[in-house]
Amino acid sequence: MKTSVINIAIGMLALFTASSCKKDTRQLNSDITAVSTLSAPVNSASLNLQPGGSSVVFKWNAASASEGGVILYEVAFDKADGNFSKPAYRVLADGTGVQQQATIPQDTLNKIASLAGIASSSTGTLKWTVMASKAANVQIGSAINTLQITRPAGFAVAPSTLFLTGSATEAGAADVTKAIAFKQTSPGVFELYTSLQPGTYQFTDKATTAGTKYYLNGSGTIQQGEQTTAISATTGAYRIRLNFNVATSNVVGIQSVGLFMSAYNTEIGQLAYAGNSTWSNARIPVTFYQFSWGRDERYKFILHTSAGAEYMGSVNRDNVAPAGQPASYFNLTPVTNDQWNNTYKFDPSIDTHNAKVDVYFKANAAYSHTGTAVN
Template sequence: MRKIMKLTGVMLLAAIAAVSCKKDEHPLDLNLTPVGTLATPNDNVAVKLEPTTNANVLFKWDAATTADGGLILYEVAFDKEGGDFSKPVYKVLSDGAGTQTQVTISHKDLNKIGNAAGIAASSTGKLKWTVIASKGTNAKTSTTSHAMQLERPAGFAENPAELYLTGSATEGGTDLSKAIKLKKTEEGVFEIYTALKTGDYILTDKNTEGGKKYYIDNGIIKEGTAPTTVSGSEKPYRLNFDFTSATAKSVEIRSIGLYMSAYGTEIGTLSYIGNGVFEAPKVAVEFYQFSWGRDERYKFIIHTVAGNEYVGSVNQNNDQPAGKPASYFYLVPVVNSQWDNTYKFDPSADRKNVKVDVMLQPNAYTHKVTVL
């Protein structure tokens, strides 16, 4: 009997719920009036883009309206100067996940938008923008639009996340899977120590098919497949590619010197052996005798055709290397100072021969000393 009463109660509640649901049913009103006024930036505003800074532009407009005051989402749409927004080149959701009648767009993103609208780097061009309001599946584009004049700087709108070197002039040859990866020193800037020989090379953002290709034309980085030609005997170089300014630099590396501070001179020469590695297979080391003890400090000098550069420790002063982390041996640019930013040989190196390797590779610029 109790089971029957419980079952009857459940059925009664379900019936009441069903009736309640039917009473709440009503058609969703998707009607809306599109955005009428674009407040800022003004029509035909001129913006000189500085994408490497934190500069931005605020876009604002009047709200669209609906009969029931329901939620409206907004997108700012960009198109070429003569476009009609049927196929915008770029769209940006407004602030507040699309709910606010404004959006702040950085110069960096505007540089990408200008590129998408066909405005070339180092040039000035126009595009137009408007606002698309939507409620549910109903989207309406404003009949009002504003023009913007953008002055784009040199450089690329989108920098590669990675960069590889490939071609007959390179150590990896023409096999794309063996392309040499460059070190990313900062956003859009890449560097590599490598050997080049007679032949050609090209840059790519992938070591597989389908990546973007870049080449160098009179020191300027350009997108395309035209290879850069190299002539002469094989030599080590440091190559720098800055996509933020679209500039490329190269300098020939003659050798790296092992500089011992107490003597104020180089006690060994490291030659390039490939894959970003310079090596001195056998260097005689003898610590310098001062009244207070024997001095074991050293660092390195990179000899380039443009002059000498000093690399050493990030620390101004160092202890002996035993038990130190890998970062102890990292190499950074330092000033020409006899004593500062030096390392210390392990005590076992005194009056012995050592093998010294400097590894200037994408994962780290570092070195290793092996007592023979």
């Protein structure tokens, strides 16, 4: 009898526990309303985008949830004829999605406009709304504003690497995998010292047939496409600078590189282009200048270009002797034409001897040079 009472008590306790669990379990209510008011930018606002311009703040009124809780927001952009079923771009609201605003850089808006089919240097329409979500419930805003976007010249998404290829180049056009790499000097900006011969050339972001191709039109503006740029001048050395942020180019011929000795205040030798971004002279007679206090060994370089003379020298205004210095001692950087500042010092072994001098403008390393004594 005692055992039966205990079994009945245990059964009732289990039933009570199960009943209690059922009462505490309920479905999460994720019902929310759509965002119905967009406050900034106002409808039909015009934005004239500029590279690096101030960010634009998008604002809206809050959505509401029937039982409270966290609501996340995204600003959705689409083409003028889009319906936001597949937005061209989405930007999470400030504060990891919880604030009723989104601060969007102009560079991002430029990319969004490009994805929506608005060409550079032109004006087009974007639509935007705010998508509110709670759990898996996503509500597209009932309010939709338009923006008139004027894009700057240039590419919303610039290549991160760049190569030169074509019949006019040192690598030729037969094998694009041998295309010549540019140096990236800053995001979207590239530079290359090379030679060109009569023929055609183009640029590619990958040294493969699948790379995105670019060319220069008649005014020197960078364009995307399979076309090539023709060159009919005689073979010569050039410096090619391309800025994809504003779609501009600067191509200058380099006649020679001069070795400038400060104490003589003149060039004592010329370096000729030797291929592979290198200028060289195998034998330049070097004699240090005799002052009352000793012999002066300071020097730097002059680039003779079609746009005028440019000086290249040391990042240090006053330099020590090269013995024991790191390789970076010989790095080249643009400097002024000051007779004495930003110069290097030759090793004493070069005095009254010939010097083999090489200048390297390599894409995969710091611009640099060497100078060694030869018989």
